[in-house]
Amino acid sequence: MQQKITFRLGGRISDAKDIERIMRSSGFFEEVSSEIECALDDLNEHLKNSSGTYLFAEIENRVVGYVSFDSVPCSDSAFEFEWIAVDNGLRGMGIGKKLMEKSFEIMRSQGGRKAFLQTSGRPQYLPTRKFYEKCGFRHEATLEDYYVVGDPCFFYSILL
Numbered sequence: 001m002q003q004k005i006t007f008r009l010g011g012r013i014s015d016a017k018d019i020e021r022i023m024r025s026s027g028f029f030e031e032v033s034s035e036i037e038c039a040l041d042d043l044n045e046h047l048k049n050s051s052g053t054y055l056f057a058e059i060e061n062r063v064v065g066y067v068s069f070d071s072v073p074c075s076d077s078a079f080e081f082e083w084i085a086v087d088n089g090l091r092g093m094g095i096g097k098k099l100m101e102k103s104f105e106i107m108r109s110q111g112g113r114k115a116f117l118q119t120s121g122r123p124q125y126l127p128t129r130k131f132y133e134k135c136g137f138r139h140e141a142t143l144e145d146y147y148v149v150g151d152p153c154f155f156y157s158i159l160l
Contacts, residue, residue, distance in 0.1 A: 005095060008056045019039055022064070026088050027088070043068075053103075053106060057098065065090070065099055076111070078112070081103070113160055119153070119156070132156050138157055
């Protein structure tokens, strides 16, 4: 039986522990520990200044994934994803895809025409990049040695 996924718009202070738990579960963010700190700083900024949009996926009131995005400064119709993460034990259930679809709906309702995201080029991120492509994103550019030497940044976009 499929568990019912509900969605909640907007962050809460209590989401910090869930974001950290979800990001640690992936094993991706341990190599660059500042990534988790950065995600938590972004949440705090959102809570203080209502900056960006946070969307949480929950099963039985437990946060199992989230996405954050914001409009691109000085653009009238572009958005940029900041974070998307799903509890590692629940990958493959369609949670990430549903978070993306809900995000696209929100962006379109705010006049969005195009969305961008970036991700690491490390080999462990290959499934992540394939996920983005499966969601309809197109690889637009690669910048070598972006995060650290040997770790390129892959830029993706999608027409909303």
